[in-house]
Amino acid sequence: MSRLKPQHAATRHDTSRKSQARRGLALTAAMSAAFLTIGVQILRLGSERADARPVGRLANLETLHATWARPDIVDRNGRLMATDIEVHSLYADPAQIFDRDEVVEKLLKVLPELEADDLRAALKDRSKRFAWLRRGLPPRVAQQVHDLGIPGLGLRRELLRAYPAGPVAGHILGGVTIDNRGLGGIETWIDAQWLSARVAGPTRSSRPAVVLSIDMGVQYALERELAAAMLRYEASGAQGTLLDAKTGEVIASVSLPGIEPGRLEDLAGSTKPDRVAGGVYELGSVAKVFTLAMAFDSGRYAPDTPIDVREPIEIGRFTIKDPHPAGRPLAARDVFIHSSNVGSARIALALGGPHQKSFLERLGLLSPLTTELGQVAAPLVPRHWGEAETATIAYGYGTASAPLQFAASFSAIVNGGLMIAPTYLKRDVAPEGTRVVSAETSARMRALLRANVTHAQGTGRRADVVGYRIGGKTGTAEMASRGGYAKKSLITTFASAFPMDAPRHVLVVSLFEPKPTVETRGAGTAGVNAAPTAGRIVERIAPLLGVEMKAEGVR
Amino acid sequence: MLRLLNLALALLTLVAAAALYHVKTDTRRLEANVLARERHVDRLDADIAHLTAERAHLTRPQRLEALARLQGLVPLSGQHVIVVRAPGDAP
Numbered sequence: 001m002s003r004l005k006p007q008h009a010a011t012r013h014d015t016s017r018k019s020q021a022r023r024g025l026a027l028t029a030a031m032s033a034a035f036l037t038i039g040v041q042i043l044r045l046g047s048e049r050a051d052a053r054p055v056g057r058l059a060n061l062e063t064l065h066a067t068w069a070r071p072d073i074v075d076r077n078g079r080l081m082a083t084d085i086e087v088h089s090l091y092a093d094p095a096q097i098f099d100r101d102e103v104v105e106k107l108l109k110v111l112p113e114l115e116a117d118d119l120r121a122a123l124k125d126r127s128k129r130f131a132w133l134r135r136g137l138p139p140r141v142a143q144q145v146h147d148l149g150i151p152g153l154g155l156r157r158e159l160l161r162a163y164p165a166g167p168v169a170g171h172i173l174g175g176v177t178i179d180n181r182g183l184g185g186i187e188t189w190i191d192a193q194w195l196s197a198r199v200a201g202p203t204r205s206s207r208p209a210v211v212l213s214i215d216m217g218v219q220y221a222l223e224r225e226l227a228a229a230m231l232r233y234e235a236s237g238a239q240g241t242l243l244d245a246k247t248g249e250v251i252a253s254v255s256l257p258g259i260e261p262g263r264l265e266d267l268a269g270s271t272k273p274d275r276v277a278g279g280v281y282e283l284g285s286v287a288k289v290f291t292l293a294m295a296f297d298s299g300r301y302a303p304d305t306p307i308d309v310r311e312p313i314e315i316g317r318f319t320i321k322d323p324h325p326a327g328r329p330l331a332a333r334d335v336f337i338h339s340s341n342v343g344s345a346r347i348a349l350a351l352g353g354p355h356q357k358s359f360l361e362r363l364g365l366l367s368p369l370t371t372e373l374g375q376v377a378a379p380l381v382p383r384h385w386g387e388a389e390t391a392t393i394a395y396g397y398g399t400a401s402a403p404l405q406f407a408a409s410f411s412a413i414v415n416g417g418l419m420i421a422p423t424y425l426k427r428d429v430a431p432e433g434t435r436v437v438s439a440e441t442s443a444r445m446r447a448l449l450r451a452n453v454t455h456a457q458g459t460g461r462r463a464d465v466v467g468y469r470i471g472g473k474t475g476t477a478e479m480a481s482r483g484g485y486a487k488k489s490l491i492t493t494f495a496s497a498f499p500m501d502a503p504r505h506v507l508v509v510s511l512f513e514p515k516p517t518v519e520t521r522g523a524g525t526a527g528v529n530a531a532p533t534a535g536r537i538v539e540r541i542a543p544l545l546g547v548e549m550k551a552e553g554v555r
Numbered sequence: 556m557l558r559l560l561n562l563a564l565a566l567l568t569l570v571a572a573a574a575l576y577h578v579k580t581d582t583r584r585l586e587a588n589v590l591a592r593e594r595h596v597d598r599l600d601a602d603i604a605h606l607t608a609e610r611a612h613l614t615r616p617q618r619l620e621a622l623a624r625l626q627g628l629v630p631l632s633g634q635h636v637i638v639v640r641a642p643g644d645a646p
Contacts, residue, residue, distance in 0.1 A: 024557050031564040038571040045578060080611035086601040164611035203597070204604060220616035221630070466633030543631045551638045 067158045068180040070187070070196045072209035073173065075216040076249075076426045080164055082173055082187075082261065084180070086202040087160040088142035089135040094123045096152030103150055107133070110144045135178055136160045157202040161187075163261040169219050170259035170266065171274040172212070172250075172373065172424060183264070186212065186424060189372045211426040213249035218242065221540045222252045226509070229533040230256060233514035233524075239275040240537065241407045243506045245497060247430040248408065248420035250371075251505065251545070253277075275512070277376045280400040283510070284477030284526070285459075286410075286495040287396035291344045292336050292448060293413050294359045297441040298351055303333040303448065309342040313349075315388045320345050320395075336448050339459050339474065341395040348394035353385045356393065362436045363409040364419060365401055372424045377402045396475055406495070407508040414449065414471075414497040414506065417442040446471060450500040459527045463494060463535040467549035468542045471503075472496025472534060474526035479513070489513050492526035494534040499547055509534045 073082035090111075097103055104119045111134055122131045135158070137145065142155055161176045174185020182191040190196055195207055226238040242252040255275040259266035266272060273279055295301035306329045312321035322340050335343030348356050360366050369376040380400040382389045392398040401409075404422060412419040418433030437445075449471030452458040459474040475493040478485035493510040497503035509530050520528040542549070612618075623629075 024561065027561055028557065028564070031561060031568060035564055035568050035571065038568060038575060042571065042575060042578070045575075045582075079614075080607060083604060083608050083611075085604050085608050162608050164608045165615040166612075166617065168616060202601065204600060217616055220620075224620075467636060539632050540630045549633075549636060 066179075066198055066200050067202075068176075068191075068196045069159060069199045069203055069205035070161065070176070070180055070182075070190060071205045071207040073186060073190075073212060074209045075212050075214045075219075076251075077215060077217075078211075079216045081169065081212065081214075081216065082161060082163050084159040084204050085162045086157055086204075087136045088139070088155045089158050090133045090137060090142075090145055091154050091156060092123055092131050092133050093129050093152045093154070094126045094131060095129055097123055097126075097150075098152075100124070103153070106148050106150060107145070107153075110141060110148065111137075159199075159202050159204065161262055165216060165220075167258055167260040168216060168223065169214055169253075170261045170263075171255050171276065172214060172253055173261035174373075175262040175264065175266075177264070185261070185373060186210065188374070213244070213247075213251060213424055213426045214253070215251050215544070217544050218541045219252040219254065221544065222254045222537060223256070223258065225533065225537045225540060226254050226256055229509075229511060229529070229536075232519065233511055233517060233529045233533075235511040235514040235529075237275060237512035239403050239508075239510045239512075241276050241403050241506075241508045242541070243407050243411050243422060245411045245415040245503050245506045246420075247427045248411070248422045248433075249427055250404070250422055250424050252541075253404070253424075274373075275403065275510070277371065277373060277402050277404045280377045280380055280402050281491055281510070282397050282400045282477045282480060283403075283406060283491065283493045283495075284396040284475035285339045285341075285344075286406070286473050286475030286493050286508075287393065287399075288336060288339060288344045288475075289410060289413055289445065289449070289473050289495060290360065290363060290365070291347055291356075291394045292332065293437055293441055293445050294351060294356060295332060295347045296444050297359070297437045298355070300351070301332050301347065303444060304331045306331055307335055307340075307343045307346050309335065309340050309346070311342075313342055313345050313391060315391055318388050318392070320391055333448055333451065336473070337452050337455050337458050344394040345391035348390050349387065353387065353390040356390055357385055360393075360399070362419075363412060365399065365405065365409050369402075369405045369408070369421075371404070371422055376405050379405065396477055400480070403493075403508050403510060407506055410495050410497075410508065411506040412436050413442060413445050414503045415442065446497070446500055446503065449473060449497065453496075460494060460496070460531045462527060463496060463531040463538075465535045465539040467551075468538050468547055469499040469501055469550065470496050470535065470538050471498070471500035472507075472531070474531055476525040476527075490524055492524070492530040494526055494530035496534050496538070498538050498542065499550070504547065505545060507534055507537065509537065 070084055072080060074080055100120060100123050103123065104116050107119060108114060108116060114134060119133065122133055146155060159180055161180055163173060172185055174187040175183045176187050177183050182188040190210060197205060222240045222242060226240050230238050238256045240254040244251055253276045257272045259272050308329045309322065309326055310328065312319050320341055322342050326338060326340065330338060330340060330343055366379055366381050368378040382398055389398045408422045416439050417435050417437040419436045420431055420433040450469065452473055453460040453464045453470050455461065460472045463470050463472055472494050477491050478487055479489040479491055491510055491512055492514055493508065495508045497506045511530050514524055514529045516522045516524040
């Protein structure tokens, strides 16, 4: 045993040293692993991109109700027309409301516009944990509701679309739903272009503003003048379309009765349709602009080419005659100034239906037009284009188009002959356009249109205002009714451009069902109501548009 | 030697842990700071939107027209323009 002792001691010593070494290694490995983990973590934190972690905006979710953030809408001069503002909306948790009648009573003191029955109904179902009571409260009212301190009521912040200019340009702007989704007008276009974004809470859109081609000052002036004309001539409605003849931009577009942007009841109903783009009308003799342009552009007619208008034209069961027959042949220029139906029909019949159809197609009057506000009401075109149709279309019956579409085609006649698609968005560069008539034809038409205003017998003479060189053509049409035309329901139109020496703007004004008045000496035609209305409008808006006044006609 | 290494590693681990803790708390503080600033920016943004809308409302054409008419101003027309001609100029 005694010999074995040192051996055992040595063995134990060895075992102990090995065990100590193993522990040391394990400890080292553990420490290294821990150090490595911490090191890796530090390296990871150090190398992580600042925006890779959900901090700040993503964490800012105090208001959970989802809504849509929309970009601002401004006019061509940067004036605000629509914007999102933050508002408070009142909701209730019916399960937490114990005395319903007391809550209703207190709320009605702050929100008297609410109906007691509606409130009771909203708070009735205690199984529901959420019910909107009032959306879009002004800050002061929201504070008053908050101060009531009623358990079970809460306020959420959300976005509300505001139209600070009020009812101006209602049909163009359209409106939005309570959740800020587009509902008509340019607001629908914004959604279609994915410019609005779903947001949780009152986060405003970071997108740049949508810049319209509209000039808000001009738009307002046009609305005021048309409203005054409706009163003056006891008309049931009116429309006015102002285009930039070079760029196709819609500078102003008014349909009366108008709608207030954002008013859902106005947008949903059809009682106040957009007459500029949403309806098609036979506009009567203003179509003679196209007939004469077609004649000159064919090369077969010049302004002094004589046309026999002595006898009415008989086509089948139709008789085409002039209200005030000239009784002698008229030069093409005088056919226009006297607004002769017979002369216009003779020109169209001489050139032929296919020629006329092809010409109107080139002007875009027979095919649908689309703008940012959607498809313009499709033109009505006869299925059979025979002699009778050729003759009547020459003086404005047989095809019908929306005033906007008409204005775009009229613009091509006066701007040098280039067809340019109209737009409601601001264009920085004028598009090239498509040539539809020669520059010479356009120049001849400009001279004719101006002569129709300056000539003592011109139908548009009441449109003349000093300094701004208006040129234009009148049109009086009976409104289409079931199975024919309503003799006493007229649409009177004045299609014009100014300044006529270098037209920059095209203005088409229509009055719907104007009545003969003392001022018009019992007449109800375009020459006595639409033409002077256009003159008053031009006089008011030309300075806003920067049109240079010339001494012509100034005292 | 190994013990010394262990000691150094343990010390380094403690220092690293302290540094990590510091980074973490500092990050949280900065996050809170960012959040507060973002909320402040959002509030200011909302205020600016309100004020811009209010300015647009106050300068709406119908209000300006009413104010202008109160001052006796009317839209410019041909009646307000005269042409000054030198003697002998054609009228």
